[in-house]
Amino acid sequence: MERHFPIVLFVVNVILIFVSLNNLVIIHELLKKHRIEGYFRYVDDILVVYNDDNTNIYNVLEDFNNLAPKLKFTLDEEQNNQISFLDITIKKDQKGLLFEVYRKPSTTDIIIPNDSCHPIEHKTAAIRYYRIRLDTYRLTPENRKKEKETIRQILANNKYDAHPIEMLHRKRRQNHNVQKQKWAKFTYIGKETRFITKLFKDTNVRITFTTNNTIGKRLAMEQKTPQCKYDKSGVYQLTCPNCKMKYTGQTGRPFTVRFQEHIRDLKYNNSRAKFAQHLIDNKHAIRNMEDIMEIVHVTGKGKKLDALESFHIYKEAKARNQINDKLMVRGNELFETIIQQDPCEGCTAPQQQNTQK
Numbered sequence: 001m002e003r004h005f006p007i008v009l010f011v012v013n014v015i016l017i018f019v020s021l022n023n024l025v026i027i028h029e030l031l032k033k034h035r036i037e038g039y040f041r042y043v044d045d046i047l048v049v050y051n052d053d054n055t056n057i058y059n060v061l062e063d064f065n066n067l068a069p070k071l072k073f074t075l076d077e078e079q080n081n082q083i084s085f086l087d088i089t090i091k092k093d094q095k096g097l098l099f100e101v102y103r104k105p106s107t108t109d110i111i112i113p114n115d116s117c118h119p120i121e122h123k124t125a126a127i128r129y130y131r132i133r134l135d136t137y138r139l140t141p142e143n144r145k146k147e148k149e150t151i152r153q154i155l156a157n158n159k160y161d162a163h164p165i166e167m168l169h170r171k172r173r174q175n176h177n178v179q180k181q182k183w184a185k186f187t188y189i190g191k192e193t194r195f196i197t198k199l200f201k202d203t204n205v206r207i208t209f210t211t212n213n214t215i216g217k218r219l220a221m222e223q224k225t226p227q228c229k230y231d232k233s234g235v236y237q238l239t240c241p242n243c244k245m246k247y248t249g250q251t252g253r254p255f256t257v258r259f260q261e262h263i264r265d266l267k268y269n270n271s272r273a274k275f276a277q278h279l280i281d282n283k284h285a286i287r288n289m290e291d292i293m294e295i296v297h298v299t300g301k302g303k304k305l306d307a308l309e310s311f312h313i314y315k316e317a318k319a320r321n322q323i324n325d326k327l328m329v330r331g332n333e334l335f336e337t338i339i340q341q342d343p344c345e346g347c348t349a350p351q352q353q354n355t356q357k
C-alpha cells in the first residue's frame with residue numbers, strides 16, 4: 001500500500017480570521033471525515049499527512065475553502081518524496097521520515113556581523129538559535145553534519161570563529177542559575193557600555209541592551225538623497241582669503257544660513273562680529289561660501305558641538321591663527337594632550353562623521 005504524504009495547505013493573508021473562527025471543532029470533524037492521519041499548523045502553514053487509499057486531498061481542500069468565504073487555501077504537494085514545512089524538509093525513505101533543515105532559496109545567511117557595534121548577546125542570538133536547532137531537531141547524522149557545515153559557513157561569512165561559539169552556548173546555560181530580579185536597559189555604543197554594565201555584575205540587576213545601529217536605521221539613511229554638506233549643522237571654519245587666518249564657529253542651523261549672517265555682519269558693519277570685523281579692519285576681501293567655509297564637524301546641537309568648537313578655536317589660537325575673541329581661549333589640558341598626540345585630531349571629514357550617526 002502506497003502511503004502518500006505529506007501535503008501542505010497554505011493559508012494566504014487570512015490566518016487571523018481563521019483563528020477567530022473558533023472552528024477547532026469544525027476542523028476536527030473535517031479531519032475525521034476525510035480520515036486525515038496528521039494535521040500540524042503553524043500560523044499560516046498547515047501540514048497534512050494522509051493515506052491515498054482513504055483520502056482525496058482535493059476534497060479536503062474544497063472543504064477547507066468552504067470554511068469561510070474570505071479564506072483561500074492553496075495546496076503544495078510533495079515532490080520527489082519530499083516536502084518543506086517551516087524550516088524543515090521532510091523526506092520519505094524506506095526507513096521512514098528523514099529531516100533536514102530547510103532554508104528558503106532567498107535566504108541570505110546574513111546575521112549581525114562580528115565586527116558590528118552590537119552587544120555580544122545580540123550577535124550570538126542567531127548563532128544560539130542555529131545551535132539549539134541543530135541539537136533539538138531529529139536530523140540524521142549525515143544531515144547533522146551537513147547542517148553543522150552550513151552553520152560554520154554562515155559564521156565564517158559573518159566573520160565569526162566557529163569554536164568559541166560552541167562554548168558560548170554552554171556558558172550561557174550556566175548563567176541562568178543566578179537569581180536576578182530587576183532589569184535595566186542600556187543603549188550599546190561599544191566596549192565603553194560594557195565597562196558600565198559590569199558594575200552591576202554582583203547586584204540583582206540584569207542588564208539588557210538596545211542599539212541604535214539597526215538595519216532599519218542604516219537603510220533609512222542610505223535611501224536619503226545625499227544632502228549637501230552645507231545644509232547640515234555643526235562646527236565650521238572661515239578662512240580669510242588674504243591672510244589665511246581662521247574663524248571657528250558653530251551653528252545648530254544649516255551652514256548656509258549661518259554664512260549669510262556673516263555676509264550680513266560685513267554689510268552692516270557689525271562690530272561684535274569677529275570675522276566681519278577682521279575683514280573690515282584689515283581691508284581683506286570676502287569670497288564665496290564654497291571658497292572660504294570649511295565644514296569641520298557635522299553634528300547636532302549640544303555639548304558635543306560646544307566642545308568641538310572650543311577645541312578648534314583653541315587649536316587655531318595655539319597656532320596664532322585665529323580670528324575669534326582671544327579671551328575665549330583659556331588653557332586646556334585635555335585639548336593640549338589631543339593636539340600633542342595627533343595634530344590632525346578633530347580634522348575628520350564631515351562625510352565620515354555622518355555615517356556614524
Ligand SMILES: [Zn+2]
Pocket residue numbers: 240241242243244245278279282284
Ligand atoms: Zn585676513
